[in-house]
Structure formats: C-alpha cells, structure tokens
Amino acid sequence: MTAFKIFKTTGENDLFRPVSPEEYDPFEAADDDSSTATVQLDDRQTRQEMDGFGASFTDAAAYLMNQKLTEEQLEEVMTRLFHPVKGIGLSVLRNPMGASDYARTVYSYNDLPDQHTDPELSGFSIAHDEQDIIPLTRKALALNPELKLFASPWSAPGWMKTSGSMITGQLKPEWYPAYAEYFVKYIQSYAAHGLQIYAITPQNEALYEPGHYPGMLMPAEAQADFIQNHLKPAFVRSSLHTKILCYDHNWDRPDYPLTVLEQAGEAVDGVAWHWYGGSAEAQSTVYEAFAGKEVHFTEGSGGEWIPPFEQAFSNVMRTGIQILRNYSKSLVLWNMALDEQNGPTVPGFGESTCRGIVQINQQTGELAYTLDYYALAHFSTVIRPKAVYIDSISSDTSLLSAAFRNTDGSTGLVLFNDTQESRDVKIKLRDQEMLSLHMEPKCAMSILMKPE
Structure with missing residues (x-):
C-alpha cells in the first residue's frame, strides 16, 4: 500500500490546498486514451541531492519582519515559512553581505571615511546584522535545523574599489588579500552567533554595474584570480569549509563560469545562477563541462513585469521545475x-x-502571503533536504514534472499543467500504476507518495 498526500493550486482562490482522496484514484489509472497523459518515474535514474528552497533576509526583509510585525505575527510567519511540519519547510537562506538594492542605507562591514584604508580590517563589524538579520536567521535555524546559509556581497567596502564607493567600480587588485580576509571575518563572526555559513559567492551579479545601488564589476578572469590565489587560500589557512560558488548571475552568460572553472576549478565548489536572462539549460551546459561541480539557483524575483496571478504563478512553477531538471x-x-x-x-x-515572499504593509500592519509563497510551497513541502532527483518523463511536453526520492523513502513529485486545457494524468513508478488524477488548466500539483 502507498499513502498519498496531494496539494493543488488552480487559481488565486484555490491556493495550495490539500486534495481529498475522493479527488483521485490511488489504484486504477484512467483508461488509456489520447487525452490521458502519463508521467513515468524511475528511481533507478538519479542525479543531484537537494539542499532545499528559500529566499533572502535582505536588510529590507529583516527590518520589516523583525520590527514591523507583532510578536504573534512574527511567530506565525516564521513558522509558516520554516517549520518542516507546521509550515512549508524552507531550508535555504541566501543573505546579502552588506547592503543590496533592498536595504535602508548603503553599508558594508568595514565602512571608512574617504581616503582612509584599513588593511588589517581592524574596524570590521557585523553589528548591523545583529539587529534584525541574525536574530531572524537564528530563529529560522531553530525552526528548521536543516537550514543552510548562503551569503553573497553586492559590493566590497568602498575603500577597496576603483570608485571609492560601494556604488559602481571594481575591486582593486592590491586589496584582494584584504577582501579575502573580509569573507573569513564574516564567516567567523556568524559562527560566533551559532550560524555556520554553508556557501558564499565572491560577487552578486558580477557582470552588472548598477549606478544607483551597491554593485561591483568583477570580470571572470578577476574572479578566478581572486578565488584561486586569495579566497580559497584564506579559507584553508583559517580551516574554513564554507563552499565557494562562482558567477552568481544570469543564464545568458555561461562563458563566465566556464572561464572561472577552467582557471580556478580546484578552488571552486560550484556555480550559482539567476533567472533574469537566458534559460535553465545553461546550468546543464556548464555542469556537463565540469561534472562534479555543484549547481545552485540563488536568485529569482517575481515582480510587476509579469501580470499576476496566473502568468506570474505559472512562471515560478514552470521555471522552478526547469531549474531542478537542470541539476540544481x-x-x-x-x-x-x-x-x-x-x-x-x-x-x-x-x-x-x-515582489516578496510575504508582504508586510507598513501603514496597516497587515501580513499577506504572496503567490511566491504558494509556489515555493509546492516544491519545499514534498521535496525535502537531502532528497535525490529521480527521472520523470511525461508523455506530454506541456505537462512539466520534477521528482525526488526523500530520505524517508517517500517520493515527491511536482507537476504543472502548462496548457489552457484540462488533463487526466496517470502516474507510474517503474511501470507500476500509482494513481490517476485530474488537472485543470495551469494547475500545479504536489504529490507525496510513501509506502506503508
């Protein structure tokens, strides 16, 4: 016997709701006909192991949650976000190191007056993070002990850069050693708060040099030099095991991580990707060129450039499945x-x-969960940390799927009907029919199958 837990979204008024047993057939599949699609699972064909799903405690997000919510609201939202049973079990945080575009001020952990330098980083301090970001991160870890912490800087301190500012400019080569120690101090400072940094990237969106918020141009050759000759050796000297992921930018420039891996591959653990250009297949292109290097998807924002609800929700589901199918x-x-x-x-x-995962209205105090919360829920509730990707093949290219085998022996399957027509679907595992179900147009379903 197999027990099923199924969740379904069909639209803005039917979000991630449990599906009752009356709505599916766990034994006999529908009769074979042209309108029935089949999803064939094969747990003998495996790929990557999941770290998980999540979002970022930017300065903006942490401030809103920690200072603008009541204690009851904060307890509710943290539980719903991170608890693996009472919530959706988010297990990854990717936090900015210093200010990003979503911060109330421009700051680093070693700000100095103009024309001043601090080669020994004697003024380094994470005091800013101790107000909101660290307390929330510690609370998230308490709710979900499997939480992994990623960190990415938007800019080095201004005094290390050609622009003299956290806005625009590049890292001066003479400050490569000091900047490597900046990462070491960050990791050690977080460890002192009981927070282990699992992975870092040397630079967020290294090919983009914004003129109105912190950023830093870092060409591929410069990143390879920094990682191989400064960052990795600094980690080794300090006995740090934090992973180093390169690139941290869009799918449309796979030449960048290919260059870094070619020049500094032994010092690099993997590649981080964003979705604001190109397609997820770039992840596979680089992975297949450097097998063994991890693939991570570290940033994708929803926003007003895609109309809500259906188009925006569909985009997260469709793209999320493709990200997982390409080794992430x-x-x-x-x-x-x-x-x-x-x-x-x-x-x-x-x-x-x-758009955030949740919205906190500063005028009314209202807390609301956005479509991104429900889209993440479809993945994180059935695909748990350390789950292993298994093969899933759909007979219909518009019926998108991603499947994983969890450590408890259960199988998590995420489906998305990317058409304007209803579909009858039957699920098979190694040719054994598991269940049949009905999917409305643009419907997402998450299925947890566990042998009893």
Whole structure:
C-alpha cells in the first residue's frame, strides 16, 4: 500500500490546498486514451541531492519582519515559512553581505571615511546584522535545523574599489588579500552567533554595474584570480569549509563560469545562477563541462513585469521545475518580505517592482502571503533536504514534472499543467500504476507518495 498526500493550486482562490482522496484514484489509472497523459518515474535514474528552497533576509526583509510585525505575527510567519511540519519547510537562506538594492542605507562591514584604508580590517563589524538579520536567521535555524546559509556581497567596502564607493567600480587588485580576509571575518563572526555559513559567492551579479545601488564589476578572469590565489587560500589557512560558488548571475552568460572553472576549478565548489536572462539549460551546459561541480539557483524575483496571478504563478512553477531538471541543488527566490511599495530600497533607487515572499504593509500592519509563497510551497513541502532527483518523463511536453526520492523513502513529485486545457494524468513508478488524477488548466500539483 502507498499513502498519498496531494496539494493543488488552480487559481488565486484555490491556493495550495490539500486534495481529498475522493479527488483521485490511488489504484486504477484512467483508461488509456489520447487525452490521458502519463508521467513515468524511475528511481533507478538519479542525479543531484537537494539542499532545499528559500529566499533572502535582505536588510529590507529583516527590518520589516523583525520590527514591523507583532510578536504573534512574527511567530506565525516564521513558522509558516520554516517549520518542516507546521509550515512549508524552507531550508535555504541566501543573505546579502552588506547592503543590496533592498536595504535602508548603503553599508558594508568595514565602512571608512574617504581616503582612509584599513588593511588589517581592524574596524570590521557585523553589528548591523545583529539587529534584525541574525536574530531572524537564528530563529529560522531553530525552526528548521536543516537550514543552510548562503551569503553573497553586492559590493566590497568602498575603500577597496576603483570608485571609492560601494556604488559602481571594481575591486582593486592590491586589496584582494584584504577582501579575502573580509569573507573569513564574516564567516567567523556568524559562527560566533551559532550560524555556520554553508556557501558564499565572491560577487552578486558580477557582470552588472548598477549606478544607483551597491554593485561591483568583477570580470571572470578577476574572479578566478581572486578565488584561486586569495579566497580559497584564506579559507584553508583559517580551516574554513564554507563552499565557494562562482558567477552568481544570469543564464545568458555561461562563458563566465566556464572561464572561472577552467582557471580556478580546484578552488571552486560550484556555480550559482539567476533567472533574469537566458534559460535553465545553461546550468546543464556548464555542469556537463565540469561534472562534479555543484549547481545552485540563488536568485529569482517575481515582480510587476509579469501580470499576476496566473502568468506570474505559472512562471515560478514552470521555471522552478526547469531549474531542478537542470541539476540544481537549490531554488532560492529573492526578498523574504517587502512592503506595500515593494520596499524599502536604498535611497535613490526609484520605483521598485519586485515582489516578496510575504508582504508586510507598513501603514496597516497587515501580513499577506504572496503567490511566491504558494509556489515555493509546492516544491519545499514534498521535496525535502537531502532528497535525490529521480527521472520523470511525461508523455506530454506541456505537462512539466520534477521528482525526488526523500530520505524517508517517500517520493515527491511536482507537476504543472502548462496548457489552457484540462488533463487526466496517470502516474507510474517503474511501470507500476500509482494513481490517476485530474488537472485543470495551469494547475500545479504536489504529490507525496510513501509506502506503508
């Protein structure tokens, strides 16, 4: 016998709801006909092991959650986000190291007046993070002990850069050693709070040099040099085992991580990707060129550039499945929380169009869960940490699927009907019929199958 737990989203008024046994047939599949699609699972064909799903405690998100919610609201939202039973069990946080575009001020962990330098980093401090980000991260870890922490800087301290500012510019080569120690101090400072940093990237979106928020151009050759000759040796000297992921930018430039891996491969653990350009197949292209290097998806934001609800929700489901089918061990969206104006953002940022996982209205205090929360739920509740990807083949290319075998022996399957027509679907595991079900147009379903 197999026990089934199924969740379904058919639209804005039918979000991630449990499906009753009356709505599916766990034994006999529907009669074979042209309108029935089949999803064939094969747990003998395996690939990557999952770290999990999540988002980011940016300065903006952490401020809103920690300072603008009541104690009861904060307890509710943290439980719903991170608890593996009472919530959706998010297990990855990818936090900015210093200010990003979603911060109330521009700051690093070693800010100095103009024309000053600090080669020994004697002024290094994570005091900023101790107010909101670290308390929330510790609470998330308490709710989900399998939580993994990733960290990425948007910029080095301004005094290390050609621009003299955290906005625009590149890292000066003479400060490569000091910047490597900056990472070491960050990791050690978080460890002192009981927080182990699992992985870092040397630079967020290394090919983009924004003129209105922190950023830093870092060409591929410079990143390879920094990682191989400075960052990795600094980690070794300090006995740090934090993973180093390169690139941390869009799918449309696979030449960048290919260059870094070619030049500094032994010092690099994997590649981090974003979804703002190109397609997820780039992940496989690089993975197949450097087998054994991990694949991570570290940032993708929903926003007003895609109309809600159906198109935006469909985009997260469709793209999320493709990310997993292309070797990724993680799926991380962007801000954990934003306000009713899609902020706060750094001064001078202008209008924000990004969407958080939750929305916290600063005027009314209202807490709301966005479509991204429910899309993440479809993945994180049935695909748990350390789950192993298994093969899933659909007879219909518009019926998208991703399947994993969890450590408890259960199978997690995420389906998305990417058409405007209803479909009858039957699920098979190694040619054995498991269940049949009905999917409305643009319907998402998450299925947990566990032998009893």
